[in-house]
Amino acid sequence: MGAKEKALVTDGRVRRSKEAVLAATFALLGETGLGGVSVDEVARRSGVAKTTIYRHWPTRSALLLDACSKLTARPTVPETGSLKGDLIALAETVAERLSGRWSSVLPSVIDAAERDPELAAVHAKLHAGMMEAFRAVIARAQEKGELDKRVAPSDLIGAIIGPLFYRRWFSREPLTKAAARAIAERALAAL
């Protein structure tokens, strides 16, 4: 084998061991929440040595951030032609994610963030990623004059995401598309 072939084989091995580590991390996150994810347990389940794991992710937090980011990809910016349409589309996306696996992991991230500053930074980064599309459609509407510039984006975002979170973790009502739509419409009507 030449140097190029060797490099390709190594790349494949690295990719496979990284995938095995992330798969083990996902599985643990789902079963136990963040609290049950230790590098020891991930190494045991994935069959990848701890030293190899630490080569790719220098800290447990880095591994958790990477795994969580893959569980909850950033929403794309909708282009429906109106702020109302865009916000409804984003509310529906959030409602859909709150029905999936990520939503049973997130409370453990919030809980860990209360006590661990490094995980608080992980939580803040994940949340900022989730919010980017909301911020983009609100900024666009404010530039076009469709939305009053005095409206604080965070207030509008909280008025949509807050009630969705409330349904998921408190009232446990179904997160239907119709519910997401009604919440987005009420949030806009309140302004």
Next chain:
Amino acid sequence: MGAKEKALVTDGRVRRSKEAVLAATFALLGETGLGGVSVDEVARRSGVAKTTIYRHWPTRSALLLDACSKLTARPTVPETGSLKGDLIALAETVAERLSGRWSSVLPSVIDAAERDPELAAVHAKLHAGMMEAFRAVIARAQEKGELDKRVAPSDLIGAIIGPLFYRRWFSREPLTKAAARAIAERALAAL
């Protein structure tokens, strides 16, 4: 000592040991969240025997429910004379609680509820208690004709509590009285 005096001494001892158990449970809840509260650790910290703890609280869940209920007493029903005033008062009460110790314990209750049906029941009971005052002022306003009877109480509650939760655990903006008031006003304006 007569039988009456003996009973009084016993009552005092029982009361003191129950208080010691609850104090140890509070302390652990604050430090570690729900996950760190085991009856073993509570016994060790309080100096009260496990058999005595189990005599008062037959299960770990019963102890947790009791401790959490004491950490977060039910809000009283406000009597301001208007639905708007009542909802603002309740929003301010929730904002105040979300600034206290309870708010760093609650995410661990939500997280545990995702995986443990017994703790899901504890979470639902605590939440129903918190919501009683909201439900009472909404029902009163609907009876008086101040609020349309077609409004689902849970939608109005979610539109107030959801954004407050969002500020506390996601955007981490301050939970001022002014913020609570503005959220309650927007929730009503949306109807």
